[in-house]
Amino acid sequence: MTDRLMLLDSASLYFRAFYGVPSSVTAPDGSPVNAVRGFLDIIAKLVSTYEPTALVACWDDDWRPAWRVSLIPTYKAHRVAQARPGATDLEDVPDALTAQVPLIRETLSLLQIPISGAAGFEADDVIGTLATRATSPVDVITGDRDLFQLVDDERAVRIVYTARGMSNLEVVTDQTILAKYGIHAAQYADFATLRGDPSDGLPGVSGVGEKSAATLLQAHGTLEGVVAAAHAGDGMSARTSARIIEAAPYLEVAPRVVRVAHDAPVDVAPVPLRALSDADRAAAERLAEDRGLTAAMTRALDALAAAGR
Structure with missing residues (x-):
């Protein structure tokens, strides 16, 4: 199998999962888990469809970096949670989604999918840095057109664009951009x-x-x-x-x-996908059972195991 690195624009995907899976999906204790279930199903579909050999969940350690705001003060300003006193740098995110983000991170950890962020940088910059460092083909998974700038046919860097939904994914190459916008x-x-x-x-x-x-x-x-x-x-x-x-x-x-940064201080290196040990799989399954995510976790575990063979 040819090596292929997959980079997840994590926030883009968990927002899609949150709005794509009904809020009625909850854990046995009644807490929301719709975004977690959707995120697991997204991973299962992507890994099964595109067969990466390595996978990294890229994270917004700073969703609105001060250095960007200092250059253009309106940058993402309308997304700031102004209603929260003293919290002008917080993104306006539904409380039911905010509550699930730690569980998404815990789930990724149990699946042994590395999470990569960089202080003072957005996930886009992490993706740009890892894509630049890569020596193999790269698939960037995102619903954000800003990352189209990373497409590089010569280096086999492409976007898997999710804006039309997970059932209608679009692989974006230079030819795609040329046909749609008239530019490279x-x-x-x-x-x-x-x-x-x-x-x-x-x-x-x-x-x-x-x-x-x-x-x-x-x-x-x-x-x-x-x-x-x-x-x-x-x-x-x-x-x-x-x-x-x-x-x-x-x-x-x-x-x-x-422009997406290509030199963010990213210290997480992609590692090859592999099937989890029996003990590690059991730990993931225990969490899934506790949170009512058994079927989705099984789909993700099976997809990762198949990719890691």
């Missing part, structure tokens, strides 16, 4: 900078949407090329040129916010 993956970060993203609090350039951002990059190659052309009045309308120039303060800092 290497241009995606510049494209996202120009276009902006209200969901992340990134304003973009006024009047520049997806189509015009793609057109500018098709003509000028990179963000730097677009800015240079705007100042030269070359290859774009006077109105667009003026908008690019007016957005100079934003364009000077936004690339650092939008």
